[in-house]
Amino acid sequence: MDDQPPSPRKKILIIRFSAVGDIVLTSPVIRAIKEQIPNVEVHYLVKKEYASIIEVNPYVDKIHTFFGDLKATINQLRDEKFDFIVDLQKNLRSRKIIRSLHISYGTFPKHNIQKWIYVNLKINFLPSIHIVDRYFAATEKLNVFNDGKGLDFFIPEEREYDEDDLPAVFENGFVAISLGSIHATKRPPTHKIVEIAKILHKPVMLLGGKDVIQEGEDIAIKLGEKAYNGCGKFSLFHSASIIQKADCLLTGDTGLMHIAAAFDVPIAVLWGNTLPEFGMYPYRPNKTENYRNFETVALPCRPCSKLGYSKCPLRHFKCMNQISVVDVAEWINRF
Incomplete structure (x- = not known):
């Protein structure tokens, strides 16, 4: 034939x-x-x-x-x-x-x-x-259908972060924390990050752009040797590579959350003005046990925006402030 x-x-x-x-x-x-x-x-x-x-x-x-x-x-x-x-x-x-x-x-x-x-x-x-x-x-x-294999994020070999460059205290594992977001009401407050990190069993790597360098520095000072401020120091691919090596990612509703989902890294998501119901939570078809959404439910002001604001319109930021730091830290400490 x-x-x-x-x-x-x-x-x-x-x-x-x-x-x-x-x-x-x-x-x-x-x-x-x-x-x-x-x-x-x-x-x-x-x-x-x-x-x-x-x-x-x-x-x-x-x-x-x-x-x-x-x-x-x-x-x-x-x-x-x-x-x-x-x-x-x-x-x-x-x-x-x-x-x-x-x-x-x-x-x-x-x-x-x-x-x-x-x-x-x-x-x-x-x-x-x-x-x-x-x-x-x-x-x-x-006639193209979803294959159910989840997300992809590719890192060129030359843009991977060398694990040997991590601080020595990170040798036995670490938690990555994403501080950056275009909208402040999607970012966990500084005091919330500090409170959670103090309960964590492992050191933390702070990630974000140049806009949160000072916030990262404030957190690092309060946590001492337990934290490394990587804000403004790493490219997107370096940050992704670091997340790929992390034991868990703590984040708000951010792009790094989706990158972590592509790598199957455990994710603790703190939700502020947005909601998982908008359909933008970590995407892991048929596998949800290694991420968890933390949010303050039943707030009459939430959701206040599908995108976000530079500050809480009501100035109390209860959606983030009322999330239990103990619950978040205990879940992260499982990994």
């Missing part, structure tokens, strides 16, 4: 502009498209500042970086002659790209109306489904 001719090459564009956590959450879709469609060429459109996350993904064939000039981006994409667009951004920009290219596409339910009702009226009409599973609505026309 003659060999079957190869199927024609199909070019698919995935759109997700930002940010770290949201891009990591698209990784199951990237992998599924590459593995389930024969002879497929996967392209990804992303903002320049997040392109490095996609550049090292072996399932992506070509990256298109968005610099802010939508017209130029559309012209660049038009030359590619895509067969299909998977819109995982679903905003005005991505819709304009789709309309301009005049090709078939798929997208997903954002549930923004339900989120607005939950934030403003405190009535929950949100379906109990993670955003990763919602993303796969965008691939239904392609």
Whole structure:
């Protein structure tokens, strides 16, 4: 019997502009498209500042970086002659790209109306489904399904953090703590981090950007040799590599939380103004025993925003302040 001719090459564009956590959450879709469609060429459109996350993904064939000039981006994409667009951004920009290219596409339910009702009226009409599973609505026309393998995050060998560079006190294990977030109401307060860390059996590595260097320094001073302030010192890949080596990650609702989920590292999540019900909790299909959500339930002011604020609108920050430090520390000490 003659060999079957190869199927024609199909070019698919995935759109997700930002940010770290949201891009990591698209990784199951990237992998599924590459593995389930024969002879497929996967392209990804992303903002320049997040392109490095996609550049090292072996399932992506070509990256298109968005610099802010939508017209130029559309012209660049038009030359590619895509067969299909998977819109995982679903905003005005991505819709304009789709309309301009005049090709078939798929997208997903954002549930923004339900989120607005939950934030403003405190009535929950949100379906109990993670955003990763919602993303796969965008691939239904392609007959691509969720393989259930969870998230991916790839670290180039040259960008891994050398374990020998860790402080000597970390030799027998450590807990990573993420301090950074764009929105302050997603970050555990400094005093809460200190109180929890004092009960932990292991030293802590503080992670975050330059914006939380001083916060990390304040915590490190109060904890002494038990803490190392890595805020502002490590790249995203170095931070990810450190989390991969950690015994547990303590975090708010952050991008590093999703990176830890990709590595199957135990995660203690402290929830502030956002809720797990928004569908952005650690994604681990069929395996939930090694992460735990800590939150102050039944607060009449919560959720106060689907994104976050620079400070608590009511100035009491009860959603974070009332979380039990003992409960959090005891759970982390299991690992």
